[in-house]
Amino acid sequence: MRNARSRTLIAAAALVAGLLGAGGSAAGAGGAPALAPAAAPQSEVEADTCDTAASLPPRQEAGAKIRKIRERGAVVVGIDQSAYNWGYRNPLTGAIEGFDIDLAHAVAKSVLGDPAKIVLRTVSTAHRIDAVKNGEVDMVIRAMTITCERKKDVAFSVPYFRVSQRVVVPKSRHVRTVDEAMRGKRVCAALNSSSHTELKANSRGAAEIRTPDNQLDCLVLMELGEVDATLTDSSLAAAQVAQDPTVELAGESFQYTYMGVAMNQNDTDLVAWVNQVLVDWKANGWQSSYDTWLKASMGAPDPYRP
Known part of the structure; x- marks a missing residue:
């Protein structure tokens, strides 16, 4: 069995060496040790100055952004590779895997017909909004919470997780x-x-x-x-x-609050498309990904369903 602490130290060494870069896709199970689940979110999300759950209606029509992605042949997704079980580089295989990565592949499959047609580009927490606004990525799927302040700068999908x-x-x-x-x-x-x-x-x-x-x-x-x-x-x-x-x-x-997929505010066709992906993924995919990556450390999924 892999030692959990060694995984942290391997990732830390990579950070210090500046080796964490873009690339890769992955699949597989995340063998997190079982532990007491985190306290569940309340039944109601605390009030904010806007509706953090609001987004465009789900719709899959190929507008300008979807056509651009199809011409390129890959969806470029900003991700984390240091968030264990969410988006992290497996120190044994080098593959990037996790709950958020499963969602990224679901988007690629929906837009391009192939979950492998994806570029996973690592972005830091501090750079997520700029990466979306500047067009460095098509979207960020990176355990990103939806806030009213962030919605001034980027568009969010409907929520896919409660935190x-x-x-x-x-x-x-x-x-x-x-x-x-x-x-x-x-x-x-x-x-x-x-x-x-x-x-x-x-x-x-x-x-x-x-x-x-x-x-x-x-x-x-x-x-x-x-x-x-x-x-x-x-x-x-x-x-x-x-x-x-x-x-x-x-x-x-x-x-x-909630977590959502961040996209450029001008890419309304992509936002609506991703919202339809989330409708489908929540019905067929969300649970299996949760069981694979998060159940061992977070317990029953119901408190985290949006």
Whole structure:
């Protein structure tokens, strides 16, 4: 059996060496160790200043963007390759795999008739919106939460997952509450992530806030003893706990929201197309991907269905 902590260290070494790049596609099972499931989101998503679940009606008509993708012969998708079970590079095979990657292949199959006709381009958390706006990718499928502020810059699909904010800490701290985990402590959140935004609005007494480009960097910083806690969304928090048995979830869930696919606001035909893909995938595909990648670390799927 592969050692979970070694997977983290292999990924960390690749980050330091600057080796994490574009490319690859994958399939296969993610053997995450079983553990107590993350606290489930509430039955209602907390109110925001807009309807974060709203998007264009699902429709599959080949407009300008779909025609461009078909002429190119591949869908270019911005992804993560350091989020265990969501989008990560398998250190043994080199393949990029996970729940988000399954969705990316479903989009490619729908648009081009072949799930392999895809370019997986790694983008950092901090660069996701710019990558969409600048046309570097056709879309971002990267555990990206939908917020009203982000909807000013990019278009989102309908939600495909429900999440909340969670705190991850080293087990050696023996922490029981969010306040205990964060007050007076060094807290990490990925730059420009929803967790970073949450900390700017309410630091919860953190003595210092570190904001690296990616959430895996926060896990590495905790392992090195350079930060005391990580704030991230519940999906990635569960991934960190599954990846490294020396850390655990602390305290309650808060700030409930959704995840969606981010696209350029001008690409309305693509947004509507992806929404139809999600209708079909939720009916046939979402559950099997959840069982493969997330069930062992997150438990029953119902709390996370949008």
